[in-house]
């Protein structure tokens with residue numbers, strides 16, 4: 001994987017490494033120990049600023065009883 005290239009997991013928008021400083025959210029999915037899957041989820045999940053904001057709003061909405 002090219003570390004200098006990001007693809008948003010939400011909308012597919014692409015960004016460069018320098019875009020991380022502009023608000024991209026990055027997370028590394030944790031794989032359960034011993035888990036063997038034919039499908040590699042990829043080492044990194046990236047969200048562009050707009051999708052990151054949507055994600056947070058979605059989480060907060062779910063927390064609301």
Ligand SMILES: [Zn+2]
Pocket residue numbers: 008009010011012013047048049050051052
């Ligand atoms: Zn996005």
